[in-house]
Amino acid sequence: MYPVTCYYPKLYDTLVHHNADKTITYQLDQIEKTKWLYYKLKTSPNYDTQVVNSSDDSVLNLCHSSKYLNSLKTGKPQPLAETSGLIWQKNLYPAHVNSVWSSIKSSISALNKNISMTLTSGGHHAVADRGYGFNPINTIALTTKYLLTNKIINNIAILDLDVHLGNGTIELLQHTSNIHIFDIYRYTKPEWITRLPSTLPDNIRVYQTDSTNQYFKQLESYLAQIKKLNPGLVIYHHGVDVYKNDRYGGILKFSEEKIHLRERLLLKSLYRHVPIMIILGGGYVKYDNPSLTTSRKKHPPPPPHHLL
Template identity: 30%
Template sequence: MLKIAWSSKYAHPLPAGHRFPMEKYDLLPEQLLYEGTILSENLFEPSFLEMDWIRGPHHGSYLDKLTQLSLTKSEIRKTGFPLSSSLVEREVHIMDGSVKACLFALEHGIAMNIAGGTHHAFSDRGEGFCLLNDIGISANYLIKNQLAQKVLVVDLDVHQGNGTAEIFQEVGEVFTFSMHGAANYPLQKENSDLDVPLPDKVGDEFYMTTLKKNLLPLIDQVAPDFIIYQCGVDVLATDKLGRLGLSIEGCKERDRIVLELAHQNQIPLMCCMGGGYSEKISHIIEAHANTYRLAQELFF
């Protein structure tokens, strides 16, 4: 059974009208339930992850400031969010959702978190709508509990996974692959194990060819026994922050390449949703929903 982390806390910690599209976290499961892609039993409620697991990839001093709401104004501004206790609570629930989704993926082959993909959170700070790094925490959890020996992070959000790259820059058990817009945020890129920067406005054909060329050889080169997939839909041509040119069908084909690769090689895979900032919320929901439809089609 496809298991999906979702919490009502995902969508409601920010003031009304905030530019981050929180409503997608409610609309996406509603759409999937309405169309019959999932049933209510596919959803599970995350809770609080033990602080020791959050502390693994993150500095204790940063966590203390975050949980005590004592970040400086500059530090808060870089996150893009107004800091509050409900926001921190939301982040911790997202971390637990991704860790538990990894455990379900080990059992069922794939599992998903309707939130997550918080790849701009560094070991010592938050940035770009990310306070804690669920990819870092999840991969660390798998390695430390000997549930995986080699984790491959496939980050196909339009923005480089800079925080994830920094967290794992000296961790041999985790291989970070990021294919992203070259001219997009962040201006200062980190060094992933493999970075593939893309020029503005690339379309479906160029994108898929480039993805296959770089991703497929990693199965033999890296020999992962777990994949964490950051599948942001800000690669769409309609995205306000993306600068790339993918269609909704192209975004679906991107997901198919990754999911089929995991399925054919029997590598457990956890999907976390990442970004999406199209003007029409329907474009965001449709692109995200395709990932879940493909998971059901390919794995169950």
């Protein structure tokens, strides 16, 4: 299994955000987490880290509209460029081009080595004409479209275990018959749901729960279905925002031990049977002391153990 190759997008760790009155600049949890993981894994003999830098942005046209992409490039119109919630900055667009290529390279590596990892966001909330949920670009959907369009592979399963519904991935890929999406979630938003049809096609399977026991029963069912499908690749959107104390997510009684159990179940079921590309989903620190929010923005600490 080792060393696992991990791909990290150049410029991603330069992206910043600010508070409402623009007096404090800081990095969001997702950026901190991926940056911290990159430097952590870079020193481990069990991982081979590769930095990806590409100027080829043509791949983004596979899922996103030219009007929206141009806003991300130029920052104009600003409201459109910032629909994801991220502030516009000059590195926003090239960083996410690198994110997509990191994911593509990681997928191809998984086909050769059976497992790989992308140290960036899956972007599963972004849709064709705008961003949502701090996701300006849908890395998962773009990677999938690239692999299919270039006939690198013809059957892909996406397992989305972020605690929030992967609305953007579903919206963008729902009519692609050789893509199978399996999504277990707890949270969604009305603006995501209203863009989706009331009845999803058979290749899209979603399950909503706030029970850890039901979560694992459904996961075992999904893993069995994926194994039976025998896809050429599994894209695993690895969300740790299922953790019970997550700031923006959480499922009751979902402990660190349960997260480790989830990963063991997945690897036991799929590893050596189908190639797996892991891409990072959500995970948000919950502060017991309100003063930590401000101090974190000034001096971000490394993520806690449950984010690893």
